[in-house]
Structure formats: structure tokens, C-alpha cells
Amino acid sequence: MPVHVAVGVIQDAQGRVLLTRRAVSAHQGGLWEFPGGKVERGEDLARALRREIQEELGIVVNTHQPLIQITHSYPDKTVRLDVHSIQDYSGTPIGLEGQPLEWVFPEQLSQYAMPAADRPICTAIRLPQHYLITGPDPRKPDQFLLRLKTSLVRGIRLVQLRAPGLNPIEYAALAAEARALCRQYEAKLLLNCPVQLARELGADGVHLNSHHLAELSERPLTDDKWVAASCHNLSEVRKAMAINADFCQLSPVLATRSHPGASPLGWDSFAQIVASASIPVYALGGMDRGHVREALERGGQGVAAITSLWAEEEPAGQR
Ligand SMILES: Nc1nc2c([nH]c(=O)n2[C@@H]2O[C@H](COP(=O)(O)OP(=O)(O)OP(=O)(O)O)[C@@H](O)[C@H]2O)c(=O)[nH]1
Numbered sequence: 001m002p003v004h005v006a007v008g009v010i011q012d013a014q015g016r017v018l019l020t021r022r023a024v025s026a027h028q029g030g031l032w033e034f035p036g037g038k039v040e041r042g043e044d045l046a047r048a049l050r051r052e053i054q055e056e057l058g059i060v061v062n063t064h065q066p067l068i069q070i071t072h073s074y075p076d077k078t079v080r081l082d083v084h085s086i087q088d089y090s091g092t093p094i095g096l097e098g099q100p101l102e103w104v105f106p107e108q109l110s111q112y113a114m115p116a117a118d119r120p121i122c123t124a125i126r127l128p129q130h131y132l133i134t135g136p137d138p139r140k141p142d143q144f145l146l147r148l149k150t151s152l153v154r155g156i157r158l159v160q161l162r163a164p165g166l167n168p169i170e171y172a173a174l175a176a177e178a179r180a181l182c183r184q185y186e187a188k189l190l191l192n193c194p195v196q197l198a199r200e201l202g203a204d205g206v207h208l209n210s211h212h213l214a215e216l217s218e219r220p221l222t223d224d225k226w227v228a229a230s231c232h233n234l235s236e237v238r239k240a241m242a243i244n245a246d247f248c249q250l251s252p253v254l255a256t257r258s259h260p261g262a263s264p265l266g267w268d269s270f271a272q273i274v275a276s277a278s279i280p281v282y283a284l285g286g287m288d289r290g291h292v293r294e295a296l297e298r299g300g301q302g303v304a305a306i307t308s309l310w311a312e313e314e315p316a317g318q319r
């Protein structure tokens with residue numbers, strides 16, 4: 001049986017995350033971690049989280065929401081980390097057990113030595129709750145780029161450029177323009193195309209379709225790039241984890257106009273598959289912004305969508 005652990009992600013007004021340093025004598029000693037500790041017998045997760053955070057930092061957790069669940073096997077034990085984002089708390093964190101504290105920007109988390117189980121937590125912290133998949137294929141690139149811009153103006157920060165009907169030359173031209181636009185808004189652009197092309201185009205990362213995923217035996221890009229994958233069942237999610245992908249999307253969760261023939265998983269199967277995934281998983285298929293809460297409650301990272309996130313009109317002031 002894995003050791004069940006309640007873990008809290010606490011962010012300040014600037015978005016910095018609180019790390020604490022484990023005692024040298026402890027399991028995974030000397031490494032930086034997120035505060036938290038073991039769930040005691042008879043305790044539920046919320047109570048354990050409140051107790052651990054109060055014991056270690058002297059603050060009172062008021063509200064929290066699930067971020068990710070990770071099962072990880074170390075040589076000496078297996079842990080099940082139940083990670084929640086702490087949205088509101090009272091007091092000022094101090095290291096009540098003498099542990100050093102540090103507030104760290106999400107982009108800098110990789111500079112801290114942390115337990116191996118924490119890598120997907122850092123990924124989940126850096127990823128937004130919405131993942132925009134562009135569509136449909138552009139007949140007029142200008143209009144397509146204007147719609148992308150509107151989506152960015154509305155707050156989208158993670159974009160998958162999907163245009164399966166374009167040839168590689170058309171796709172490359174569109175990707176260059178989309179990349180320039182995404183940079184302006186500090187959004188990340190993942191290219192849904194063969195890995196070699198994504199490498200050549202110098203994107204922020206690649207989004208593998210299930211066919212490309214199946215062909216790979218290892219992570220195709222270095223750790224400073226994003227690697228994401230399209231999955232439709234548990235074995236594809238496992239494959240994404242096996243090649244060390246950062247995150248995946250799982251579809252179709254609900255019935256969707258864009259893929260009318262596909263039979264939906266439903267939220268229960270989504271949650272079941274996500275429970276076995278130790279990487280962030282976006283729900284895809286019939287999703288709109290209103291589904292974010294359900295996706296989080298079911299263990300997901302948020303929603304991925306074409307139809308509902310792809311802006312219909314031009315951005316204000318751009319006509
Ligand atoms: N709190 C915390 N534990 C983690 C993280 N990552 C990770 O692998 N763990 C593992 O999860 C377990 C959590 O235990 P803990 O040592 O914090 O438990 P605790 O606060 O109840 O302490 P105690 O039982 O030593 O008094 C440890 O085996 C630890 O190595 C993390 O980010 N935060």
C-alpha cells in the first residue's frame with residue numbers, strides 16, 4: 001500500500017510558490033519539497049492537509065482545490081501524493097520545524113533539487129487550466145491568426161497549432177506567424193506535427209498525435225521544451241508517461257460536434273484513467289469553460305478545446 005501524503009501548493013500574490021527544505025535525516029532528505037505530510041489513519045485528505053500545513057508552517061488553510069495526484073515508487077517505498085492548490089489561507093508561513101523556506105517563481109522550480117515524484121507537480125503548476133487547440137484548418141491564414149490573437153487577448157496561454165489539412169510548407173509558414181503572436185502574449189505554442197518539423201521550427205514544444213506517440217520509445221525533445229500527447233485510453237496515457245511526456249489530453253470525454261462518430265468516455269471513466277496517470281491530463285471533447293471545475297474535481301488539469309476556446313470574432317480595435 002502506498003503511503004498517502006497530503007501536499008499543499010501555496011502561491012503568493014506574485015505567483016511565487018512556497019518550497020520548504022526537508023531535514024537531511026528524513027526520507028529524500030535535504031531536497032526541496034512542497035509542504036505537507038502523511039495522512040493519518042481515519043483522517044480525510046482535507047483534514048490532513050489543514051493539520052500538516054498548520055504544524056509545519058503555522059498558517060490556517062481556508063480553501064483549496066485539487067491540483068494533481070501522483071503515485072511514485074522510490075526504491076524503499078511507494079508514495080501517493082494528493083496535491084492541492086491552497087487558494088486562501090490565514091497567517092504568514094514560517095518554518096515551525098526549523099526548515100528553510102523559499103518563494104520560487106514557477107519557471108525557476110527546475111533549479112531546485114526536489115524528490116523525483118515532484119516533477120509532475122512542477123509541471124501542473126506551470127500549466128494553465130485551458131489548452132486551446134486551433135481549428136478548423138485555415139483557408140485564410142490572416143483570419144486564422146486574428147482569431148488566435150483574440151483568444152490570446154482573452155487570456156489563453158497555451159496553444160496547440162493543429163492544422164492537419166495543410167502541407168508541411170503551409171504549416172511551417174503558419175507556425176512562424178503563430179509563434180510570433182504567442183510570444184507577444186507570453187503564451188506557449190506547441191506544434192501538432194512530426195517531431196522533426198517541430199524541432200526545425202524551434203517551437204516551445206511538440207504535441208504528439210496518438211500515431212506519433214505510438215512510434216516513440218523515448219522523450220523526443222529536451223526538458224526545456226514541452227512534450228504533450230493525445231490519448232484516448234489508459235494504455236495511451238501509460239505510453240505518454242513511459243516516454244516522459246509532460247502532459248496529455250484525454251478524449252473524447254463528452255460528445256463533440258468535431259468528432260461525431262466517437263463514443264464518449266464520460267466523466268467517470270475520465271476520472272478512473274486520470275487516477276492512474278501521474279502527469280497532468282486535460283479533458284477534451286465537448287468541453288467549454290464551464291467544465292473546468294468538473295475537470296479539476298475529476299483529477300484533471302483543466303479543459304482542452306477547439307470550438308469553445310477558439311474565438312469567433314476579431315479582437316476589439318483590430319478591424
Ligand atoms: N511533504 C512532501 N512529501 C513528499 C514530497 N515529495 C515526495 O516524494 N514526498 C514524500 O512523501 C512522504 C511525505 O512525508 P513527510 O516526511 O512530509 O511526512 P510528515 O510531514 O508526516 O513527517 P513525519 O512522518 O516524518 O513526521 C515522504 O516519503 C516524502 O519523501 C513533497 O513535495 N512534499
Ligand SMILES: [Mg+2]
Pocket residue numbers: 035036037038056
Ligand atoms: Mg512533511
